[in-house]
Amino acid sequence: MQSLWNETEAAEYAGDLNQRVYTSRLLGRDKSLVMHGGGNTSVKITQSDLFGREQHILYVKGSGWDLETIQPQGFSPCKMDVLLDLATLPELSDIQMANELRVSMIDASAPSPSVEAILHALIPHKYVDHTHADAIIAITNTPDGRRRIEELYGERMVIIPYIMPGFKLARLCAEEFARQAHDGTQGMILLKHGIFTFGETAKEAYERMIALVDEAEQYLERHHAWRVEYPQVAPPDEPQRQVLAAFRRELSDAAGFAVIMASHTDEQALSFARRADLKQIALQGPLTPDHVIRTKRLPLVGRDVAAYEESYRAYFEANQHRSATPLTMLDPAPRIVLDPDWGLLTIGKTAKEAAIAEDIYRHTIAVISRARAMQNYEALPAEDIFDVEYWDLEQAKLRAGGKAPAFTGEIALVTGAASGIGKACVESLLARGAAVVGLDINPAIETLFKRPDYLGITVDLTDEAQIAAAFETAVKRYGGLDMLVLNAGIFPGGTPIAKLGLADWDKVLRINLDSNLVLMREAHPL
Ligand SMILES: [Zn+2]
Structure with a gap:
């Protein structure tokens, strides 16, 4: 250092x-x-x-x-x-x-x-x-x-x-x-x-x-425990968006509010999620107690949300007597999920919260790996973590943001979003708390906004494969899709019917009509 x-x-x-x-x-x-x-x-x-x-x-x-x-x-x-x-x-x-x-x-x-x-x-x-x-x-x-x-x-x-x-x-x-x-x-x-x-x-x-x-x-x-190597591992080839979106709905139901869920399948995330000793090292607890308000005490290893909820309730029941005043249980949904195919999923009420959980968990992976390389990772007992999780002064940090905007935790996709009405829709949805994916044929879409709750993707809407790939990217970034704004359209200048060729006619229909069918078909299962 x-x-x-x-x-x-x-x-x-x-x-x-x-x-x-x-x-x-x-x-x-x-x-x-x-x-x-x-x-x-x-x-x-x-x-x-x-x-x-x-x-x-x-x-x-x-x-x-x-x-x-x-x-x-x-x-x-x-x-x-x-x-x-x-x-x-x-x-x-x-x-x-x-x-x-x-x-x-x-x-x-x-x-x-x-x-x-x-x-x-x-x-x-x-x-x-x-x-x-x-x-x-x-x-x-x-x-x-x-x-x-x-x-x-x-x-x-x-x-x-x-x-x-x-x-x-x-x-x-x-x-x-x-x-x-x-x-x-x-x-x-x-x-x-x-x-x-x-x-x-x-x-x-x-x-x-x-x-x-x-x-x-x-x-x-x-002690050969400083440099951590993350072996190269490949994520699954087949699209994951439908299973990921279904999983996000389960998480939102468990939380009682819509959540943003970001997937990470880089080497660090995937190789950690595939470690043979994962359960032994990842189910100990956070690095320091104040991480609990961002990551919860434990990650979910695998995909059984119901079992996670149940064990969270049991943890609350077992420890609530520690408070002098009656406590209300926080939502029982995980903030970190480790899965051998999905790698690391980080969850929050907003894209920013999911990004904070990611930052903290990446450091957690590094520190756990080092402690393990040297000897073994050992966290504080559950009751000490509980005391901090339910400490009013910690909860105040989360409340500090004030009342959440109406679309908090929801995900919207807007086509033709680089300018005009599309761009105005993006701005309005962001202002109301949604995470927004903007699609446009103009590459300026990618840098339209620089913030964690915005993702811009360059797409030619006449190309079905490009649309499917954009949905895959969007779901990996935010977890699903709740709103679709079909805004893209082209309006060529007036042409006398005697001069109107089929190619021009086709192009207008492909973008203004056909692409909307593809967009709705792809969005529907998410
Ligand atoms: Zn401190």
């Missing part, structure tokens, strides 16, 4: 908070460190209030912000003395903590502080960085994780056993930090969760993160 620190770039970020912004973005740029809202960072700054009084403020990542794109206003400014007082309480519920964190801020319009704010406050260093680095997880998520971390880092790291994020974790870290830390301490490992580093400058904290994670990568390399 390489440091991305660049002196010229860094010089453009003047002041403590801007330096915090700069290295947070550097961390966010590396997906093997943090993904999709994971990880958090902070800086402690002394400043004056309106009356000229000195205040100590912790600027900690606000919820809803991604490290890669964070701005200064993405940090929540909390009063240090309030956070340190909170840390002395014997107990603090999540709801109370969320409230206390909000009222500890000096800017009423700032985002809610990260649930790790108290933990950041308790670490006695100016800059604190926290990631869920793949290499660290690959080592800690093995049966022998703790011993391996000790072997790798010696006395340089404070080691914390797994405990759910929030107030209890902050308290435990404070106690263990006081007990284990010394002048040579460089960071803190949270088993089966991630790593913290710190320093007096943004650069020091960041470069320690990179150096320590690099050591973990080299450790894996020494």
Whole structure:
């Protein structure tokens, strides 16, 4: 792992908070460190209030912000003395903590502080960085994780056993930090969760993160567990769109809402789905607990959706007593499916959610493969994952999007979509939440929109094989088809009947009439 620190770039970020912004973005740029809202960072700054009084403020990542794109206003400014007082309480519920964190801020319009704010406050260093680095997880998520971390880092790291994020974790870290830390301490490992580093400058904290994670990568390399080979395997030749679309309908029924389902049959996806030991390694649990809201605890291995639903219900029944307040079960549909023919299917309410699940699961495949190459992959027990899945503060992340638009989860296909009415239909359907496939003979269709819920395909509608291939591609991208907009048509200029040849007549009928029959025939089973 390489440091991305660049002196010229860094010089453009003047002041403590801007330096915090700069290295947070550097961390966010590396997906093997943090993904999709994971990880958090902070800086402690002394400043004056309106009356000229000195205040100590912790600027900690606000919820809803991604490290890669964070701005200064993405940090929540909390009063240090309030956070340190909170840390002395014997107990603090999540709801109370969320409230206390909000009222500890000096800017009423700032985002809610990260649930790790108290933990950041308790670490006695100016800059604190926290990631869920793949290499660290690959080592800690093995049966022998703790011993391996000790072997790798010696006395340089404070080691914390797994405990759910929030107030209890902050308290435990404070106690263990006081007990284990010394002048040579460089960071803190949270088993089966991630790593913290710190320093007096943004650069020091960041470069320690990179150096320590690099050591973990080299450790894996020494154990022949860093480079993962995915053998070449071929997907089935025959079209899959009808079975895939039927499977998506089953998933939507299980979820209780329409879902988007993306298929991935590249080498990584297919070779993992075909591993002989797949059930043993893939049915352990996620890499870190916060992935559960994107991937659920377990993937579905194979195609039995009903059995998955049943086991999800059993998991909920077995664990719901863990919550002090009554819980409502979330939908029991899988978000990840592994099948020897289909490879990896990633599922979400929207194309974006399905893409996030894909990102997370690709890292999961890599980390599981590494842990397995070294020894064995071992995730947290189901109850720990349940606590995070049903933790109100995690569910709030999913609710943050507000009310979903009317066509969320549905898939539309529009012909003649590169311009005019067709293009307007695409825009309107996208605005209402649908994933949209645009067809046109004009190749500009392919780059009409650059977003996960749009797919443009160049097609000559007079060619049946091209239409069939476009449907196959569309179903592999989104899982099926719910709406068909037959918009393509040609209107040649007026011709006196005495001069109208059969070729021109044929062409008009082929596009304006015949192609619609083919489109409806192909769309109907999906
Ligand atoms: Zn974390």
